[in-house]
Amino acid sequence: MRVGTGPARGGRVLLVCGLPGAGKTTLARRLEVERGGVLLCPDDWLVALGLDPLDARPRRRFERELWRHALRLAGRGLVVVVELGGWTRPDRRRLREEAHRAGVPIELHALDVPFEERWRRVERRNAEPGAVVVGRDELAGFERWWQPPDDDERAAFDPAPGGGAGG
Template identity: 65%
Template sequence: MGRIVLVCGMPGAGKTTLARALVAELDAVHLCPDEWLVPLGIDPHDARRRDRFERLQWRHGLRLAELGLTVVVDFGLWSRVERRRLREQARAIGADVELRVLDVPLAERWRRVAARNAEPGAVVISREQLVDYERWWQPPDAAERAAYDAPVRRSGAGTSGPNAVP
């Protein structure tokens, strides 16, 4: 059975950067809605479509884990309920599940988002949106973190850093 790595954090926390490093380190598949929605011409801020797309990607990720692959899920996963739902579904198919959390202060996240907003093809997020999103963030506590498997390393590549919290 495979492994699912859930990467959680708010916009600008470094989720995609960490996810890409984990994909290389673990020889994994990366599931990131923004990397599909934007090229398909779908507004990544359209909550209904994004939710449907994430559910579709998640089903695909479960199937890949059933086939023995490692899947890195880069959805944000801001709420405890959402993380628990994914963890329970992954456990139901027998997959190991690990959680990587990036909890970065708002000022630093805005600095990163503002820089990213200037890049071609970026999913633009305003400061007002970023501040508004704060109300949805439920960082995992020690009890929640304890419900996940320990991180696994498969190569010499490092994933430790100021934002990488197993």
């Protein structure tokens, strides 16, 4: 998928991934400010559109379109922080390969947080008005999908400018 007209001229994608409660949104918002980026968070958009962020089918379709948009923006020189689950190695590899085919550098910021800490965070978030409520059993069920990146996978992504590594 070629979305730009050449190298990204300073644009890049910062892929933030992890399971619910790992701190993706907190990290993504910090990166947005620190790196002067544009944040694309599927949950925010889905809720604003009146869609259930936990409904897998429309979410997958929406995330594909949001990803294409992220590559277009990065191809025009913007730093784009994309908060996707990115739970599996094949998913992250596909995103990395698509970004590289588009001439867009991509950093990986993966958060691997123990279940009990994630549940504590999700339980607190569940109590907030308008929250997308995730139950403990549902959160535990997500565990089977998570494949934390190893050192080899992290090395396949682009380093942050200045030689820093992603999260």
